[in-house]
Amino acid sequence: MKLTEARQQFISSWGAFGTHWGINRTMAQIHALLLISSDPLTQDDVMEELNISRGNTNMNIRELINWGLVERVLLQGHRKEYFAAEKDIWKVVKQIVRERKKRELEPMLQLLDKLEEVEGDKRDKNVKSFLTTVSNIKKLGNQADKTLDTMINAEENWFLNTLLKIIK
Amino acid sequence: MKLTEARQQFISSWGAFGTHWGINRTMAQIHALLLISSDPLTQDDVMEELNISRGNTNMNIRELINWGLVERVLLQGHRKEYFAAEKDIWKVVKQIVRERKKRELEPMLQLLDKLEEVEGDKRDKNVKSFLTTVSNIKKLGNQADKTLDTMINAEENWFLNTLLKIIK
DNA sequence: TCGAAAGTTCAATAATATTTGAAAACAAGG
DNA sequence: CCTTGTTTTCAAATATTATTGAACTTTCGA
The missing domain is CATH 1.10.10.10 (Winged helix-like DNA-binding domain superfamily/Winged helix DNA-binding domain)
Incomplete structure (x- = not known):
């Protein structure tokens, strides 16, 4: 070619x-x-x-x-x-993660906080289902947020190191 | 609300x-x-x-x-x-990762393999620049691919565990 | 096996997102 | 401070993508 x-x-x-x-x-x-x-x-x-x-x-x-x-x-x-x-691909990836986190993940987490304050009888199955889902997404979102922070501050081989640590 | x-x-x-x-x-x-x-x-x-x-x-x-x-x-x-x-958000995330990996990351890596076979004088700065970029993206892509595999097979708290291992 | 209810398809239409190009704003050199 | 080359803006045009709804197919119960 x-x-x-x-x-x-x-x-x-x-x-x-x-x-x-x-x-x-x-x-x-x-x-x-x-x-x-x-x-x-x-x-x-x-x-x-x-x-x-x-x-x-x-x-x-x-x-x-x-x-x-x-x-x-x-x-x-x-x-x-x-x-x-920017030619350093690792820097590029980190930069994209940083921006998308700021533009999307963080506002989403803020919204979820607000949605958790829904009024209503918590024995109502619809309320319960809503709250459970929101809270679970929030939990995972917060975890992702923290992990991505770590990633942003990490070296390029963070990914691979992580992998090795887990395997052994 | x-x-x-x-x-x-x-x-x-x-x-x-x-x-x-x-x-x-x-x-x-x-x-x-x-x-x-x-x-x-x-x-x-x-x-x-x-x-x-x-x-x-x-x-x-x-x-x-x-x-x-x-x-x-x-x-x-x-x-x-x-x-x-599916209500288990962690499963949802894993499933999305699995699909996008298959649909996007893997084809991209295949393409990069092909593009590395470009003809031309490797001292030509345009050729050199192209090959360097392609090879760097490939390297990171492969790393990501492996790491995502690990993630797909991991427990929900993989993220957080990873974080803790790195911190300490 | 038939008829009605449910599910699917897809060409036409609508909504959304992107692109153009010409006019306006800006900047550097004389 | 004017001229010219360059960059920016944005309303209108175009292209892309999503949605509708009516016709068609399938499924199920009697």
Whole structure:
């Protein structure tokens, strides 16, 4: 397989992958492109490589910056802005976890706290069922929250170390 | 807060949550409804509670069954089919992990294997950058794959135990 | 075996999300 | 402080995805 084709496959499947995780295709594709590019790219480079409009490119690069996955790079002697992705995949994963935790898990846990205060006779089976479910989700959510914190502060091989500790 | 309102909030935010994870709103809502219901429900119950059409209900319940999150239940003395969600949240999480691993992580790893066979001069910085990225993602992906296997076979408090082992 | 009730399918439609492109804002160099 | 190249914005257009509902199939009881 030629490099060009391989790059295209990577970009396209990274994009498809993204859509299964609530990330829009283009954002994932730009990320993929920057990940495999040896040097920082300009907006125009991205537009041309992916055949997308200027506005789309701009918005999605900005979003990637918000997520902490891409950085603006200033190359001296150039007027245009350049962009580069964080290349350390472990850092990338940690950053994504950090953001999704903040954006999704934590608000969910807050909501569950509120929902636990439902009024009503706790002998009513509907109330009971509701409360049990909410409380169980909360328990697991809190556990996940703590574990992810540990992960965020951990070394890359945390996963594997964990595995080994459990096995032996 | 009244039970009715609490239930609605739970269902609606579970649905919104789902959309951020590549799961369609209705499927997540039906799942939520079945999670908090004390008894199995029929299609008609679901239609009425969520105000959705018969076709939609049918398709999404089937999808939940495919994911292994919901089961058909036959209540004797009733002609209609009833549906119930797995209530053990830990089992639910494991099941989701199992499915997503199979549907997404494993195909991705297969693709990466193929992409590593790219032709070209390995001193070319574009080739080098591509190969480095692919290989790093593969490495982490394989690690994740193994760790998730461990998790799938683990007890509910695996998370917390892991945490404690690391801390001390 | 038939008829009614329940379940399923899928083309048409609606809702949602993404993309475009042109206009506006901004920034750097002269 | 003006010109030009660059970046940003956002309403409208497009593409994608989800939903409906009526026709069709299956199942069950009599």
